[in-house]
Amino acid sequence: MxxxxxxxxxxxxxxxxxxxxxxxxxPAKKPSFKKVDNLNQKIVDYLDSKNVKLYLHQAETYESIKDGEHVIITTPTASGKTLAFNLPIMETMIEDKDATALYIYPAKALSNDQLHVLENLEKELDIKINPRTYDGDTPREDKRGIREKSRIVLTNPYQLHLILSWHHQWSKFYKNLRYIVIDESHYYKGVFGSNVAFLIKRLKRIANFYGSYPQFILSSATLANPLELANRLTGEEFKLVDNDTSPxxxxxxxxxxxxxxxxxxxxxxxxxxxxxxxxxxxxxxxxxxxxxxxxxxxxxxxxxxxxxxxxxxxxxxxxxxxxxxxxxxxxxxxxxxxxxxxxxxxxxxxxxxxxxxxxxxxxxxxxxxxxxxxxxxxxxxxxxxxxxxxxxxxxxxxxxxxxxxxxxxxxxxxxxxxxDKPHENAIIDLTNPILQDAHLLCAAKELPLQRGEAEKYFGISQDVIDKLVDNKDLHENHRGDFMYPYDDNPAMDHSLDQISSEEFKIMNNGQLLETMERSQVYREAHEGAILINKGDTYVVNSVNLKNGYVNVSKEAVDYHTMVLNQTDINIKKKLSKTKYGDLTIHFGELTVSEDYFKYKKMHFSKVIGTYPLELPPLKFNTKGLWFTIPKRVKDTLEDMFPNEEEVFAGGLHGAEHALIGLFPLHTMCDRFDIGGLSTNYHEDTQEATIFIYDGYEGGIGICEKAVDVFIDLLNSTIDLLENCQCQSGCPACIYSPKCGNDNKPLHKNATKYILKYMSDLISKNIPEEDVKAEVIIENEVIPDEFDEAYELYEKGDYSSSKDVLNSIISNDKKHAPSLALMARILYEQDQKDIALLFTKKALSSDRSNEMANELEVLLTNKPQKETVELKSLDDVETLYEEAYDLYEQGDLATSSEILENLLDFDDKNSEALALMGLIYYHSGMFPKAIEYYKKASKINKNGEMVKELKMRVA
Ligand SMILES: [Zn+2]
Ligand SMILES: [Zn+2]
Structure with missing residues (x-):
C-alpha cells in the first residue's frame, strides 16, 4: 500500500x-531560487560543498541585511530562515575580525539547538567565532572567557535582564556589536513581550554608549502585524521578508x-x-x-x-x-x-x-x-x-x-x-506605568539617565522621571543626570513574566511548589481551592495575604473548585472614543474591584457544596473598552420575549461572554487575560453598559488593540452565534468557564439581537467596507460639545447625547446645562430617581437653570406653570391654536395661562385678546370681558374672535 x-x-x-x-x-509547492552576487568566497565554497542553492526569500533576506536594513523574516519553520540570516552574519565575522553578534532565544532548549548550527558553521568556514551560550547553566569559571573571547553569544531575556548592569565587563563585546538576532520573536507578546521590549531598548542604549549601532534581525511565525511587533520590540523600522519560496x-x-x-x-x-x-x-x-x-x-x-x-x-x-x-x-x-x-x-x-x-x-x-x-x-x-x-x-x-x-x-x-490571511495581532504595550517605572530604574542602574533619554529610548515623558525623583527612587546629580541611588540591582526585583513585583509563595510541606501573583491567588489558590500542579492535586489550607504565603497539601481528590466574584468598575479617565459608523467604542482607564465572595466544589459539572470566602476585594487600575446599549433595545427585547425574565440582562451578559471568548482570534491573548462586566445600568454612563478590560494592573494593551479590530471581533462573534446549534446557550457560544456569576443570567436570542443591533449601527448609513474608524482623543472640553449633545438629544439619539454629556461632566462636574440635559434625558427614559439626582446637581451649581427648574417641578409634582419662551410669530400662532383648542375643550385655566404668556410677547394680538375676553365672559367676570373687548376691537374689529366676543358683551 x-x-x-x-x-x-x-x-x-x-x-x-x-x-x-x-x-x-x-498543494505541493515548487521552490524558486536566486543567485546572490559578491558572496564571500568561503561562503560560496561552503554552499557548494553542501550542494545548497539559496531560495529567493533567503537571497532577499541576505541582501536586505547587507544593505544595512533591520529585517524581520516570517516564513515557516522549515523554510531555511536560520541559514538566511546566518550567512550575512558569518560574512561579517569573516571580514571584520572583531565583529560580535548577540542571539536572543525565548527558551534555553532553543539556544542549544542553534549553538550546534553555529559550531558547525565555524568549523566548515574555518573561522574563529567561538559561539557560546551564556545563561543560568553556564559554569562560573567559563563566564569570563566567554565575555572576552566569544564573538557570538546566545542567551535568553531573563539572563540579559540580570547581566545588563555588568556591561563594563562586556565592553569589548558591546563595542563591536554588529547584530542582534531575536529568533521566534512572536513569542514576545503580552506581559512577557512588553517587558522584553523595554529590555531590548535598554540593551540598545548600552550598545550606543559603547559606540555601536547594531542591526536587528528578527524571525517570527506568520502574524497579522509583524512590522508593528518588530517596531515595538526594538524601536526601529523594519524590512519584511514573508514570501516562502521553499518546496x-x-x-x-x-x-x-x-x-x-x-x-x-x-x-x-x-x-x-x-x-x-x-x-x-x-x-x-x-x-x-x-x-x-x-x-x-x-x-x-x-x-x-x-x-x-x-x-x-x-x-x-x-x-x-x-x-x-x-x-x-x-x-x-x-x-x-x-x-x-x-x-x-x-x-x-x-x-x-x-x-x-x-x-x-x-x-x-x-x-x-x-x-x-x-x-x-x-x-x-x-x-x-x-x-x-x-x-x-x-x-x-x-x-x-x-x-x-x-x-x-x-x-x-x-x-x-x-x-485565509493571518488574523492574530501580537501585542506589546509600552504604556503600562508599572513596567515603565521598573525598567527606568533598571536603565538608571545600568547608566545614569540623561535628560531626554527616557523619551528617546523608551518613549517615556519626563513627568515619569520627576515622579520617581519625588519618590526618592531616582536621584538627580549635579550634572542633571538621574541615578539609581541604591546598591541593589533593581532587575532582581522585577520579573519579566510579571507586572507587579509582589509574589506569593505556594508552599507544600515547607517546600516551594510555585509562585503566583496576588490575582492568581484569589482565583486559583484561595482557602479551600483545589490547585493543580504538574497533574497533581493540592488542597489549599491557608492563605497569608500579609506575608505572601499559601500553604497547600498534596491530596488526591475527585472534585475541583470554582470561585465566584462580583465585579465593580469605575471609569477613571476616558482616553479615546472610536466611532465606526454610528457605533461608539470607548477606551480609558478603569478602576476594577473584584470581590471573591464564595466558591463551589464541583464533581464534574455537579455542584457538591458552596462555601463563603472572606477576602478583601481585589482592586486594580487597568485599561479597558466599553460601549452602551440604549433602552429602546431593552424595550424591544421585552416585547419580543414577553414571558421570560431578565431577557435584556441575559443578552448583555451573553454578548460580553461571546465577545471575550473570541478576543484571542484577533488579539494574541488568553481569555483569562481579560475580564468583563455587563450591567443594565452603570452610574458612569447612565446606560446599560458592557465593559471589557485587561486583567493586569496598569493594562497590557489587549483591549486597546481590540478597539482597532472591533468590527472584525463583532462580526466573528455574530457568526459564532449564528452557527451554534444549541437551543439556549452552551460552552460553544455564550457560556464562560470563568464567569463570576455562574453563567446567570444568559439569553441566547437576546445576545444575538444585541450584537446584530450593534452591527447595524456600524453600517446604517454606509456600507460596512467603507466604514473607517474615527478616533477622538478625549482630554479637554471642546467648546461646542454641549451644542452637539443638545442636537443629538433633539434628534432622539439619547445614548450618543449622554455620551457627549458624560465627557463634558467628567471634565467639569459643575456644568449646569449638561447636568440638566442629562436629567432631562433620564426623565424621558423614565429613570426618575437618577433624573432627580442630576436635576439637583444642576440646580446646586446654577439655581436659575431653566431646564432644571422645570424638571424639578415635574419630578417633585409641584404645580406647574407653563413658561414658554417665544421667539417668533410662528410660535405665537402655535400657542394661540393650543389656547383655542383648550378653550374649546373647556380647559379655561390652562388656556388663559397660555394666552397670558402669549400676550406677554405680543400684546397687540387682537384674536388672543378677544379669546381672553371670552374666557373672562365664561368665567362670569363681565367687566374684565368688556375691558378685553375694548382692547381687541381697537386693533381689529373684524377678527373672528373679536366678532364673537362682541355678540356676548354687547
Ligand atoms: Zn451554543
Ligand atoms: Zn459572566
Missing part, C-alpha cells in the same frame, strides 16, 4: 467522515468536530462526546495504519493519559506496537527527552503524545501525521504544530480536533478564517 493511500484512508473512513467539518488540501509536499489539513452532530438541548439523554477518547481513538487508528504520528494535547495530564490508554488498548490489538508509544513533555529529564527525539527521527517510535513543548524549533525530523487535540490557543501554535508533519515530496496529514468551546467551534464553522 502506498503512503498516499494510507494518508487518504482516514478522511474516507465511515467512522470518522461524518465528523469532518472541513478538509483543506494545501513542500501536499498536505491535508482536516478540521474534525466531535460535536458536529451533537445538539445540546435543555433535556438531553445523549451523552456529550469526549474529546480525549476521540483523540485516543484517532491516534490508535493512525498507528495501526503504520502512520508515524505526533499527537499534541492541551495539558501535561492529557499527554500522559492518552499515551497510557493507547498503550493499554494496543496491547489488546497489536501488542508488538505498544512499546513504540511514548509521552513527551517538559518536566522530563533532558536525557529522557533526547531519547524520544532521537527515537522519532529513527522511526523507533511510531506514536508520541506531547504538550506544546515539542512545538518550538527542536529537531525531531518530519512525521507523516500530526493530531492536534484542542485548539492550542493561537493560530501560530496551530500552524507550528501542524508543520511537524510533512516529509519532502510525500503527502502528509494534520488533524485539528475541536473542543466544545467558542474558539474551537468558531474554526470548525469558519474554516476560511483559519486558512
Amino acid at each position: 502506498s503512503e498516499v493511500n494510507k494518508i487518504d484512508m482516514f478522511k474516507n473512513d465511515v467512522r470518522y467522515r461524518e465528523n469532518i467539518a472541513h478538509i483543506e488540501t494545501i 513542500s509536499g501536499e498536505k491535508d489539513f482536516i478540521l474534525y468536530n466531535p460535536f458536529k452532530n451533537y445538539v445540546r438541548k435543555k433535556i438531553n439523554n445523549q451523552a456529550a462526546p469526549s474529546v480525549h477518547m476521540e483523540t485516543e481513538n484517532i491516534f490508535m487508528y493512525m498507528m495501526l495504519k503504520n502512520i508515524q504520528t505526533l499527537c499534541f494535547t492541551v495539558s501535561r495530564k492529557t499527554t500522559e493519559l492518552i499515551a497510557m490508554w493507547a498503550k493499554k488498548d494496543m496491547n489488546q490489538v497489536k501488542g508488538q506496537l505498544a512499546h513504540r508509544i511514548a509521552a513527551y513533555r517538559a518536566g522530563y529529564q533532558a536525557q529522557e527527552r533526547r531519547e524520544i527525539e532521537d527515537g522519532l527521527k529513527s522511526g523507533k517510535y511510531l506514536g508520541v503524545t506531547c504538550t506544546n513543548a515539542l512545538e518550538l524549533g527542536i529537531d525531531i525530523g518530519s512525521l507523516d501525521a500530526v493530531i492536534i487535540s484542542g485548539y492550542p490557543g493561537t493560530m501560530i501554535s496551530t500552524w507550528q504544530q501542524a508543520g511537524r508533519a510533512g516529509r519532502s515530496n510525500q503527502k502528509s496529514l494534520a488533524i485539528l480536533i475541536a473542543f466544545e468551546n467558542q474558539l474551537d467551534q468558531y474554526f470548525m464553522n469558519n474554516p476560511e478564517f483559519f486558512f
